[in-house]
Amino acid sequence: MWTIVYIARDKEITERIKQALTEKGIIYKVRENNCENPADYCCEILVPDAEVSLAHGIIIDIGF
Numbered sequence: 001m002w003t004i005v006y007i008a009r010d011k012e013i014t015e016r017i018k019q020a021l022t023e024k025g026i027i028y029k030v031r032e033n034n035c036e037n038p039a040d041y042c043c044e045i046l047v048p049d050a051e052v053s054l055a056h057g058i059i060i061d062i063g064f
Contacts, residue, residue, distance in 0.1 A: 001048070001049045002029060002046040002047065002048060002049070003046060003047060003048075003049050003052050004044045004045065004046050005045055005046065005047050005052060005055045005056055005059065006044075006045045006059055006064065007042060007043070007044055007045075008041075008042070008043045008045065009041060009042060009043075010041065011041060011043070013064065014030065014032075014043045014045065016062060016064075017045055017059055017062070017064065018030065018045070020058050020059070020061075020062045021045075021047070021055060021058060024054070024058050026047055026051050026054060026055050026058065027047065027048065027051070028045055028046060028047050028055070029045075029046045029047075030043055030044070030045055030046075031043065031044040031046065032044075
C-alpha cells in the first residue's frame with residue numbers, strides 16, 4: 001500500500017523532495033494533477049506504508 005507523505009504546490013519543491021528521497025534510498029511515486037494553469041499545480045508524493053516515518057523525517061530535515 002502507498003501513502004501520501006507530502007502535497008507540493010510547486011515543481012521545485014517536488015524535485016527537491018524527490019532528490020532527497022532518492023539519496024536516502026526511499027522509493028516513491030508522484031501523482032501530478034493535469035492543470036493547464038501553473039498556479040493550480042499540485043503534486044502528491046507517495047511512499048510505501050513501511051517507509052512513511054522515514055520519509056517524513058527526510059522531508060522535515062530538508063525544511064518542508
